Amino acid sequence: xxxxxxxxxxxxxxxxxxxxxxxxxxxxxxxxxxxxxxxxxxxxxxxxxxxxxxxxxxxxxxxxxxxxxxxxxxxxxxxxxxxxxxxxxxxxxxxxxxxxxxxxxxxxxxxxxxxxxxxxxxxxxxxxxxxxxxxxxxxxxxxxxxxxxxxxxxxxxxxxxxxxxxxxxxxxxxxxxxxxxxxxxxxxxxxxxxxxxxxxxxxxxxxxxxxxxxxxxxxxxxxxxxxxxxxxxxxxxxxxxxxxxxxxxxxxxxxxxxxxxxxxxxxxxxxxxxxxxxxxxxxxxxxxxxxxxxxxxxxxxxxxx
Amino acid sequence: xxxxxxxxxxxxxxxxxxxxxxxxxxxxxxxxxxxxxxxxxxxxxxxxxxxxxxxxxxxxxxxxxxxxxxxxxxxxxxxxxxxxxxxxxxxxxxxxxxxxxxxxxxxxxxxxxxxxxxxxxxxxxxxxxxxxxxxxxxxxxxxxxxxxxxxxxxxxxxxxxxxxxxxxxxxxxxxxxxxxxxxxxxxxxxxxxxxxxxxxxxxxxxxxxxxxxxxxxxxxxxxxxxxxxxxxxxxxxxxxxxxxxxxxxxxxxxxxxxxxxxxxxxxxxxxxxxxxxxxxxxxxxxxxxxxxxxxxxxxxxxxxx
Numbered sequence: 001x002x003x004x005x006x007x008x009x010x011x012x013x014x015x016x017x018x019x020x021x022x023x024x025x026x027x028x029x030x031x032x033x034x035x036x037x038x039x040x041x042x043x044x045x046x047x048x049x050x051x052x053x054x055x056x057x058x059x060x061x062x063x064x065x066x067x068x069x070x071x072x073x074x075x076x077x078x079x080x081x082x083x084x085x086x087x088x089x090x091x092x093x094x095x096x097x098x099x100x101x102x103x104x105x106x107x108x109x110x111x112x113x114x115x116x117x118x119x120x121x122x123x124x125x126x127x128x129x130x131x132x133x134x135x136x137x138x139x140x141x142x143x144x145x146x147x148x149x150x151x152x153x154x155x156x157x158x159x160x161x162x163x164x165x166x167x168x169x170x171x172x173x174x175x176x177x178x179x180x181x182x183x184x185x186x187x188x189x190x191x192x193x194x195x196x197x198x199x200x201x202x203x204x205x206x207x208x209x210x211x212x213x214x215x216x217x218x219x220x221x222x223x224x225x226x227x228x229x230x231x232x233x234x235x236x237x238x239x240x241x242x243x244x245x246x247x248x249x250x251x252x253x254x255x256x257x258x259x260x261x262x263x264x265x266x267x268x269x270x271x272x273x274x275x276x277x278x279x280x281x282x283x284x285x286x287x288x289x290x291x292x293x294x295x296x297x298x299x300x301x302x303x304x305x
Numbered sequence: 306x307x308x309x310x311x312x313x314x315x316x317x318x319x320x321x322x323x324x325x326x327x328x329x330x331x332x333x334x335x336x337x338x339x340x341x342x343x344x345x346x347x348x349x350x351x352x353x354x355x356x357x358x359x360x361x362x363x364x365x366x367x368x369x370x371x372x373x374x375x376x377x378x379x380x381x382x383x384x385x386x387x388x389x390x391x392x393x394x395x396x397x398x399x400x401x402x403x404x405x406x407x408x409x410x411x412x413x414x415x416x417x418x419x420x421x422x423x424x425x426x427x428x429x430x431x432x433x434x435x436x437x438x439x440x441x442x443x444x445x446x447x448x449x450x451x452x453x454x455x456x457x458x459x460x461x462x463x464x465x466x467x468x469x470x471x472x473x474x475x476x477x478x479x480x481x482x483x484x485x486x487x488x489x490x491x492x493x494x495x496x497x498x499x500x501x502x503x504x505x506x507x508x509x510x511x512x513x514x515x516x517x518x519x520x521x522x523x524x525x526x527x528x529x530x531x532x533x534x535x536x537x538x539x540x541x542x543x544x545x546x547x548x549x550x551x552x553x554x555x556x557x558x559x560x561x562x563x564x565x566x567x568x569x570x571x572x573x574x575x576x577x578x579x580x581x582x583x584x585x586x587x588x589x590x591x592x593x594x595x596x597x598x599x600x601x602x603x604x605x606x607x608x609x610x
Binding site for chain 2: 268
């Protein structure tokens, strides 16, 4: 009988292609817990830390929350809270929120829900419609990403979080890196890879950045996390999906390449300059190098402000 | 009738997808000549410059030579010479060399031929065999690239060239950039994008780096350059071919992405550190940061030195 490469006893349930290792259920769960803990490190998992977790109800954010809860549970004066954003996507978002809320209740995690509508007066659906009316061809994901990022930051800032934890997995990060490599966008590469030190920005962390999507999903299933698995109705329009397919093809032929893209990027980004946002956006007062921040730039293009 | 977007008179023979422009024969030829001249710039096309051109007999190197000859022809005290490397690939290389030599004779360009065998005592075929015997799984292209690069540099150095011109087109450069992004290899990215200032290195230039392969080929056909079009028998084994397919797919869906990869890389590489090769290789005396150069590393792995 085949046995787990780690304990040499149990029956394997997962074969990790890039390492050649076979894992049984227990050893796989231990492996993920240990790897994510190592990614975070002792500088983050310590006393007197408050973490805001962006929760969508999908597998990534809930696996992240599951692990963070376990790491911080025994640590005195530490706190984790759930930050939920309702973008306003008809027939999709409410179901994700319901699942995120159930998760928080089950594990006794305080949570807060903010909406696009409260913050900018428009739901994402309405923004997408408005962009169509104005013949603006930008992808819904671009609007959504920029605005959601801002709202999550405000929510974490308001509640004095030391870190804002985002559930991006290895696939997500590799896609983002590759998209910016293709565009050759140095500013976006820097935003992706470096923390902006500014009293108005909460430092972002990505505990799952080294865990492939397939392993996040397996972990969620093994420990019995109930998650929202519908894809966003806008995601099929996404350029990101094409890049995702390309990277899956590459990973299939050359296991380990998603990881090498991300690890290589982390080495590379250290050399890229972090522009200090010395001035502020003239519309909303948020830090912005150019005098108008990305969110207000979008809202102005859509004639919302 | 459809007309050329430039002269608005002649019938177009080429549609450039990323710009939406249609070119007639004459306007396309002019466009390429102008674009490559601009890539080189006035710092390179000037008096008292001697250029060594790496010539394989393929379309890229011969289009490059055709253009450089035209640019330098009216410039006093300038000189271009052909540098041909015989790697020793049975049934392939000799035909390319024959074509390169005919080209040089036709245009009255002095040329020199050096062989792998003269420089390191082994043909590429013999190196590939030897690697097999030793169970070394490295790609033939890796051996070939590193050794050919060294030989071309020696040939240019010996003949006091100010620059070594290499016929890499936009596709070649985009592939190399992408391969190193995927590996996350900062050293190789630096070597690819920066010039090493060292008395033992001739500065490399890539006049065709912004011209897509398809346009190089079209130019060659339009001006009647006879070139060697067989693929190298080793190239099908190449990881590069996979990356090439991926980039072709991307370019097809999103015209202009090959260019944005290369242009973005050129902005990015400026920030990466150029390690100075302060020490020298203990075997051959060439500059090397680690005390053993890439060529000698290969030769030692193969038990040749």
